[in-house]
Amino acid sequence: MGNRRTALVTGGTSGIGEATVRALIAAGWRVIATGRRRARLETLVAELGADRLCPAVFDVRDEAARDIALAALPHDFADIDLLVNNAGLALGMARAQEADVAAWKTMIDTNVTALVSLTAKLLPGLVERRGAIVNLSSVAASYPYAGGNVYGATKAFVRQFSLSLRSDLAGTGVRVTSIEPGMVETEFTLVRNGGDRAASDSLYAGADPMTGDDIARTIRWVADLPPHLNINTIELMPVSQSFAGFQVVRA
Known part of the structure; x- marks a missing residue:
């Protein structure tokens, strides 16, 4: 990919996304970080430098805003070698029969529709540059x-x-890689529980979960592999987490 590589990381304002922005910049990449929260992106630029980090403020579900932001990228950031589809969310823990269909649609719009739309948008350039795509999936x-x-x-x-x-x-x-983490302590669970800090904290209490930095190091490793190597999938969990047992409902 050459010495002047550029990555685009969606959801770059917190958690795994922010950690990935930092990890890639530390490895010498230029990074475009997307997110809805302008103030957080501006803080990152002030810390990491405008020569290395370009903010792109938009909601990944808003294709018109996305296209405007991508069209306005500075020349030095215009050629993208790596797409990290990190933006995503979970909403609620209700069982299907009690779930909020609006929340379901928001998850589909964010985790699926926005991801495939952005991938399709950038794919011609990624093919031209023999680039890479890293998608954030989950053990779920x-x-x-x-x-x-x-x-x-x-x-x-x-x-x-x-x-x-x-x-x-x-x-x-x-190259295309699916990263599939288990328990990672970020804002993810706080969002899932509607901002309930106690519920979020109780999930991680005593579990020694993974961190955003753990996943970012994995993404950086994948991104910096020689171009003839492809990692298809990576599933990773903290040592404290394992596979769930089967449910048994007794009369």
């Missing part, structure tokens, strides 16, 4: 749990979409 793609319903389904889509992209892109030189 493989292991269902009560209350995971649509969130898990969206992440299963991301995993399968990544594998299908890899198949379609054979011969182009473009």
Whole structure:
């Protein structure tokens, strides 16, 4: 990819996204960080430098705003070698029969529709530059749990979409990886629980979960591999987490 590589990281204002921005810049990448929160992006630029970090303020679900932001990228950031589809969310833990359909649609719009739309938008340039795509899936793609319903389904889509992209892109030189983390302590659970800090804290209490930096180091490792190597999927959990047992409902 050359010495002047540029990455675009969605959801770059917190958690895994922010950690990935920092990790890639530390490795010598230029980074475009997207997010809805302008103040957070401006703070990151002030810290990391406008020569290395370009903010792009938009909601990934808003394709018109996205296209305006991408069209306005400075020349030095215009050629993208790496797409990190990190932006995503879970909303609620209700079982399907009690779930909020509006929340389901928001998860699908963010985790699926926005991801595939941005990928399609950038794919011609990624093919031209023999670049790479890293998609953030989840262990929820493989292991269902009560209350995971649509969130898990969206992440299963991301995993399968990544594998299908890899198949379609054979011969182009473009690498595609699905990163599938388990428990990571970020704002993710706070958002999922509607801002309930106690509920978020109780999930992680005593569990020694992974951190955004742990996942960012993995993404950086994948991004910096030689161009003839492709990591198809990576599933990672903290040592304290394992596979759920089967549910048994007794009369």
